[in-house]
Amino acid sequence: MIPKRLKILGKTWKVKTVAKRIKIEDTEALGSSEIEHCKIQLSTHMDEQQQKDTLLHEVVHAIDDTLALGMTEEQVLALGAGLYQVLSENKKLTRWLGE
Numbered sequence: 112m113i114p115k116r117l118k119i120l121g122k123t124w125k126v127k128t129v130a131k132r133i134k135i136e137d138t139e140a141l142g143s144s145e146i147e148h149c150k151i152q153l154s155t156h157m158d159e160q161q162q163k164d165t166l167l168h169e170v171v172h173a174i175d176d177t178l179a180l181g182m183t184e185e186q187v188l189a190l191g192a193g194l195y196q197v198l199s200e201n202k203k204l205t206r207w208l209g210e
């Protein structure tokens with residue numbers, strides 16, 4: 112189940128799911144993150160694997176914005192995809208991290 116809240120660097124972010132694609136200005140997106148409101152929007156208009164990948168992507172954006180790292184979209188894409196692969200394929204690791 113998609114978590115409704117995430118703790119990211121000391122703040123609680125709300126995760127709002129939307130059935131349609133998300134409109135950001137004039138373009139459509141699968142997800143968005145708003146640091147001002149600590150809110151992530153996630154479109155459920157895609158398969159579950161893509162939703163997980165997209166949520167991690169938005170988490171990386173949230174970390175980037177919180178720490179003012181100034182990452183490029185390409186860096187966020189790469190790190191999000193890398194984290195998703197490692198965390199999803201190493202269940203013992205994610206379980207151990209949460210202990």
Ligand SMILES: [Zn+2]
Pocket residue numbers: 168172184187188
């Ligand atoms: Zn992005």
